[in-house]
Amino acid sequence: MTVVVDTSAFISLAVGDVLDQTLAAFDVVTTPTVIEELEETAEYDDRHGTAATTVLRQTDVLTVQDADGAPFETSRVDTGEASCVAAARDVDAAFLVTDDYRALPELQGLVDAEVAVSPIVLRALVKRNALSSESAETAFETIADGRDWLDAPIYRYARRLFDE
Amino acid sequence: MSTKRVNFRLPEELIAQADVAAEVTHKNRTEILIEALQQYLEEKESDESFREAVVELYLDGQIEFEKLAEVIGRQDAESVRASKHVLDRGEELADDLAEL
Numbered sequence: 001m002t003v004v005v006d007t008s009a010f011i012s013l014a015v016g017d018v019l020d021q022t023l024a025a026f027d028v029v030t031t032p033t034v035i036e037e038l039e040e041t042a043e044y045d046d047r048h049g050t051a052a053t054t055v056l057r058q059t060d061v062l063t064v065q066d067a068d069g070a071p072f073e074t075s076r077v078d079t080g081e082a083s084c085v086a087a088a089r090d091v092d093a094a095f096l097v098t099d100d101y102r103a104l105p106e107l108q109g110l111v112d113a114e115v116a117v118s119p120i121v122l123r124a125l126v127k128r129n130a131l132s133s134e135s136a137e138t139a140f141e142t143i144a145d146g147r148d149w150l151d152a153p154i155y156r157y158a159r160r161l162f163d164e
Numbered sequence: 165m166s167t168k169r170v171n172f173r174l175p176e177e178l179i180a181q182a183d184v185a186a187e188v189t190h191k192n193r194t195e196i197l198i199e200a201l202q203q204y205l206e207e208k209e210s211d212e213s214f215r216e217a218v219v220e221l222y223l224d225g226q227i228e229f230e231k232l233a234e235v236i237g238r239q240d241a242e243s244v245r246a247s248k249h250v251l252d253r254g255e256e257l258a259d260d261l262a263e264l
Contacts, residue, residue, distance in 0.1 A: 003264065026261075026264060104250065105242045108246060121261065123255065124261035150219060150244065156220070157247075
């Protein structure tokens with residue numbers, strides 16, 4: 001079973017320095033639109049830019065699925081996410097991973113796959129013994145850093161996943 | 165808008181100031197207070213740290229979804245609610261994901 005990963009989740013996983021473990025543990029699928037978004041992000045000389053560059057170096061170990069779904073865009077779901085919706089349907093993915101909390105309700109309604117967020121991926125890696133609890137927590141804190149007023153409290157809420 | 169009677173004490177100086185404002189604007193004391201409170205709340209609600217604190221209250225189970233929606237808007241409130249649902253099932257989802 002495959003896991004479709006969108007731009008925001010790729011950036012998070014790379015920021016948390018757990019991209020290698022994620023790509024080794026799961027059959028990761030993404031789309032050409034996400035790759036384009038990552039290429040745009042990679043132009044920036046900041047944390048996200050560096051993270052995007054990291055992902056782009058790893059494209060040989062993931063599947064870029066050009067989905068048949070018609071591209072669409074809503075006020076909350078951008079073209080990258082929409083392409084992931086189409087890909088998730090195409091490959092009958094078990095999971096769609098996004099870190100765009102604002103798009104979450106809509107994405108849940110669009111795919112049969114479970115919609116998960118990066119902290120859940122970190123937990124799964126720990127369960128797989130692909131990552132130590134300490135490393136997962138460090139990754140989580142790095143990913144949670146510098147979020148806006150809506151995301152920050154959600155990340156604080158997510159922290160309980162790491163309290164064992 | 166339905167109203168409710170409330171009793172609270174205000175500093176005399178503040179009441180005196182409000183009464184002057186009421187005189188000048190041809191309103192009564194209650195109207196002045198309502199207007200002032202509305203302005204204050206609008207200002208507060210547009211303040212990001214305030215909105216963040218309200219999201220916290222909802223996530224802690226201290227306020228209902230409807231209250232959250234009133235403050236931060238329905239669309240964002242739905243995002244917070246969906247995020248909470250996903251994270252509440254986080255352990256179960258992580259198990260499913262780990263088994264792939």
